[in-house]
Amino acid sequence: MIRVTDLHKHFGGVHAVDGASIEIKTGTITGLIGPNGAGKTTLFNVIAGAFPPTSGKVELDGEDITGLPAHELFHKGLLRTFQIAHEFSTLTVRDNLMMVPPSQPGESLISAWFRPSAVRKSEKEISDRVDEVLDFLGLTHLVDERAGNLSGGQKKLLELGRTMMVDAKIVFLDEVGAGVNRTLLNTIGDAIIRLNKERGYTFCMIEHDMAFISRLCDPVIVMAEGKVLVEGPADVVRKDERVIEAYLGVGRKQAAKHEDTAPSAQGATP
Amino acid sequence: MIDVANALVLLSNFVLIPAITYGAQLALGALGITLIYAILRFANFAHGDTMAFGTMLAIFLTWGMQSLGWSLGPLPVALLALPLAILGTIAMVLATDKVIYKFYRDKRVDAVIFVMVSVGVMFMMNGLVRIFIGTGDINFADGSRFIIRAREFREMTGLDEGLALRTTQVITIVVAVAVMASLFWFLQKTRTGKSMRAFSDNEDLALLSGIKPEKVVMVTWMLAAALATIAGVLYGLDKGFRPFTYFQLLLPMFAAAILGGIGQPIGAVVGGFVIAFSEVAVTYAYRRVFEYLGPEGFEVDGLMQLLETEYKFAVSFILLVIVLLVRPTGIFRGRIV
Amino acid sequence: MDDEVKLGIILGFSGPIESLTPDMADGAELAMSEISDSGNFLGGTTVSSVRADSTCIDAAAATAAAERLISAEGVAAIMGADCSGVTTAIINNATVPQGIVNISPSATSPALTDIEDNGLFFRTAPSDARQGIVLAEVVMDRGIDEVAVTFTNNDYGQGFADAFVSAFEGMGGTVTLSAPHEDGRGDYSAEVGALAAAGGDALVVLGYVDQGGLGVIRSSIDTGAFDTFVGGDGMFGTSLVDNLGADLESWYGTVPGSAVGDDNPWPAVADAAGVNHEGPFVGQSYDAAALILLAMQAGGEATSEAAAANMLAVANAPGEQIQAGELARGLEILAAGGEIDYVGATGVEFSDVGEPDGVFNEFELIDGSLDTVRTR
């Protein structure tokens, strides 16, 4: 679905992404891991159109999308969330979701002024969808809260909720787990799996929590120093010497027993 | 050879020296603006009127000293009054902060509210200065006006072109260089300076590093007041003092600060000079320069003026817009809040 | 009959020419108090002044201020405004609709000559068009045929410069460059640089003495760009000499004011009252206020109708000449049914549309004082 070929992104002298080539297959949940500063977020930003690459090529379903602006990529079915939640803080939770669907009649001033009935109709439809999504995420009680007042994890859920407002092809998740309570993270994980299974979304996610990655992702791509280091199924990757050396470490003695236990995707899925 | 010398003298007299002087004055003003912006994080519209206030104090003190018969020989007495005027301005600015700005700072309101409050302060100061000292033009430079006059220069060198150099120009440049150097040293090297930069970057974290916010705020205001007074007095010595002029200076000073990259002291300095040079150099009529440099008997019909002087004010802004399009955050990458 | 009558003074106390206006207001108020104190005005009626701020530039604010004077303060007539733009706005939107007389001491735009004013608008400053010609003659007569011109960038300066340049070139002179300067700025190096490069035997400065005009001259002297300076009425005033001292060597120009010769008592009158008469338009302000009140006296009532109806008669011959400081005598003559020919501080002589027909004094800086050398 997504193919990135020999991508470079340089900030002055810093080669944040330095010749990465990855492929994300339709229907997978692909994990992207790697040490801090490996260039993961930068890679995401380039793919999602936040800024253009220094060189290299990004394709979506065979179409060259390199350097397209984010809003055009959205219309092609490519969605992303942000490492730090980017909620619309003065909007209510409902409006945060209401604004997502593309091509709403009410977003043209002419219709907003002169075709109120058409606007009302589409608003009703979108509103119904919002209710569904909020129900799914368990945020129904916060529907009229300003998004700025949500706690960290709730904001992350809201980020995810936005991706559910449209029929996305592929969703990029940047560290949904960081700072999120593990119990809540499991719920989010379940949501991702359901979206993947039931709605056929393709996911690509950055995460540092190996347990979470292992539970959800296949394959896992490991980046280091702007390049792809290893790619493969989670349990293969985590045994890879290079990955252990660069990223996982040998594990602290105390923590080792937890790290070693094999995860199971079904374990927490209701 | 003589022709080259003539051309150089001509350019220095009408372009270089005036632009450097004006640039130094703008730069000192822009430094104050950029400092407030960097550390207190708002665009201070009252800065022009703070300059006027400081200069007013300096004028009153100068009058007092003159009436006592004091004199500095060839230098203006205002230089003696300057330190006291700075103290007075600092007191006024700190009082303003305590009575007005502190409330909003404690409430942590948006930057735009601060801007509006500073517009309010600007209005008040605007009126107060006029009430105290009136609206007229005041020339308070005593001492000798010229180091060398254009005519003397011609007679001395035997060149066709004269070069005039005024005491106030030299003072301006010397003081400006000294002030800028010590400011940079202060900000980059001293503990207080570093703590100010830290505060400007991340206020909460600065608290957690043991930095006293009120002290940083106070030092910032003190520096801004001192810079404003120095800039104002130098400007007034050189060109005469009138409150309205000082208010009008606000725009070019802002342009300088932003052009250089707002929040960047070095940017303010460069911006000040760029604005001053663009105003003078772009609208200068180069005809005589070309005539000197061209072959013997070379005549130019036009004035060789890039742009008419009526567009002088627009020139600096055109330049500003062009720079911003090429470098969207100013020459020295200012901060984007 | 009221025992007090209010006159409005609307001038740009704030804004670009704020440094000129306080003296102008003082000049007008001097005339008022002179008339009040004389006890001869309409059987002992006293005159009080109500000031208002025209801002010089903001037509809407000026209109509101004039409206306040007229309808809230109930002034009988208005002295002002100063800048041509706001003056026009006031005429169209406040004074003419309400039937109030106003006399501007300083609005010189030629357009005001033809304004539809119902006979209510007068001015004691001459239209720029005429002065431009006179000034060109003055320069020519001194054997200078190449000048650079700088003018304040408003209707006054622009109109004046247009008139001067076409007259001067018509007489065979050359204008090397005619460039505007903005008032209220401090730095004029760019303008002076361009003017100096253009060259010329003299620099003609058509601006205000306390504003950009001063800045341009100062900068020219500082850089040695010009030695000889020529100015119009806006530049008349000793503050230039006070500011520049001995550096200012050659300085002459025109200022309205004909019939008054060297024996004009105005400076002495102003000095005695502590009014600074050195700035431009102070005498004109005195005359404006005096004329309104004299015309009212002639009409026998303190109304705008009376003022409008008698203005020309009071200002022009025939009649006894009344100079500055002689207002009491003028009032007496009028009360007795006589006629006067007001001369005042600036030698007022009205054309039939109520503006000076432009007789000018040629002044020159001689030994540190501004002397009238000729009348044209």
Add this chain to the structure above:
Amino acid sequence: MTLLQANNMRGGYGKADILQDCTITCDRGEVAVIVGPNGAGKSTAIKAIFGMMGLREGEVTFDGETINGLPPQARVEAGMGMVPQTNNVFPGMTVEENLQMGAFLREDGGAGVIDKVYELFPAVFEKRYQHAGELSGGQRQQVAVGRAMMTEPTLLILDEPTAGVSPIVMDELFDRILEIAKTGVAILMVEQNARQALEIADTGYVLVQGQNRFTDTGAALLADKEVRATFLGGDQS
């Protein structure tokens, strides 16, 4: 006498109280860990302890003295250090200057400690002349912890120090925290990587809706079924 005693804290941002009778203590050489769902008030509790927001009720004592009224910078002087959860670097200053700012109150300028920090975080050393604002999420986090260590405080408060850092760095960090604790420093830490954190914790607090729900040793909490299920992500293993 424990080093830090924050008793029965009550307070919040607006009218509503986020903290409702919350008690946290921490002693020298001890690691205390606060866990709890998002929005429980963990960060708020820490801010209250550090004097960054007012308390309506409750008392905070440090080293036996009540410090309720002290502003944050005075608490730093008294020997407290803290890494906030967000905005925890000076983005416009270089990494090295960031660390120096940590030692702002030290007379010696922290020359010796800075090497230790670089040793701990080699990635930080590599980036020392780069502006902190240009670092990746995890690199910033390392700079932030390094900055707080520069003060060599007697009480070190860390709000989710491991959020976004890679496993290898996280392990290093926990090791180092234990080491620091052994030198007699009190460590108070909020963590979402709760299992790892509780493993090294002497005391663990489970905070829910601004109240202490469970308080026990780290090991005991880890063993508690309910705590595991509701706050630590269930029993996936």
Add this chain to the structure above:
Amino acid sequence: MSGSSTSPARVAADQPTLWQNPILLFSIMAVLLAVTGFAQSWLLALTILQLCIISAIMTLGVNVQWGYAGLFNAGTMGFVALGGLAAVLVAADPVPEAWVAGGAGIGLSALIICATIAAIMLVRAYLNGLLRFLATIACLVAGYIVFGQAFGPATEAIEAVNPAQSGYLGGMGISILFGWLLGGLLAAGAAWIIGKIAIGLRSDYLAIATLGIAEIILAFIKNEDWLSRGVKNVTSLPRPVPYEVDLQTDPAFIELAANWGMEPNALAGIVVKLAFIALFTLVLVVLVHLAERALRSPWGRMMRAIRDRPDAASAMGKDVKRRHLQAFVIGSAICGIAGAMLVTVDGQFTPGSYQPLRFTFLVLVMVVVGGSGNNLGSVLGGFLIWFVWVQSEAVGFALVNLLSSGLDPSSWLAGHLTQAAPHLRPVLMGLILVLALRFAPRGLIPER
């Protein structure tokens, strides 16, 4: 200029208090005007009200930009001036002699500009690389030189036609009401071009760029005399409402006045002002209605989302640049309309009167004090601040009269106080601004 990518409205607002009730606040405003009417005069109250409405329209425009979209446009002055220019171009009498003298040259110049642009477009379509760059420059230079040949003489000829009275091309000589329309269009067109260039800049940089562009627009208007008559001003523009003098001389009107027991002069003034006010109110009501509709619609929601988090909005498929441009153009168009209305009520176009303080920052003060992001709030801000601006003048003088009433009028202090009176105005204005912000930091009627 501010550090202002932080959205103008803040999160976690406290509930609106009783004081923030729009009905109450507008009633207070009405009372203020009524008090002016009773205590001073109704003519003055109506004069102020006229400008209150125009100011409110300006604030509405700025609110669309700053309040809705978070765009810091510090170039309001330029758009207001363009609106004024449009009014002149529509309503002033044409000057046939000028057209004869230079019309052809101006037309030719316009053609040359078009030809140059066409040539550049051709060059850019068919050439590449360095050659393309050089050819573009060559076209520009050649175009500029040829343009100068046609344009210079044409403008000189036009400006030479009776310079004291006209010296410009004049307008179309039709009703100035069309000027309002053209003012909106002209401002919108300029805003479109400016936005295309500058809208990518962030907060303060956009502010200073627009500030600069406004100065450039003004320099153009001031110095291109052939078009706008420059600083020589265009005065006595025709009105869309009757003239007082005409009413005063109309016997029927005099009779009416007599029947109502009023002075014809005063009544005429009031009637004319009411007629203006009716026209202005109509415009204001229509604009407020449209603005409210837009703000409450998905469009408004989208704009606020963009303002809060442009990058996230872009990731949600909203074309941030296009929407910013849209808000910028609409807001500027409204300012242009207001500018044309202002010229209408003044009856004249005086380029010298356009000052950033008055037309950019004062309007911004109106928006912020009223409540940015809230249409009613900014309208209220326009009313209140204009009222304060005008009345502080009178209050300043009154205050001084009060202070110096016990003094000997010839004493130094009394004299000094009289001189000081006009300058109490800014002091009062500043005081009220600071006080208003102290008690309502988010504006009198905050967003939602």
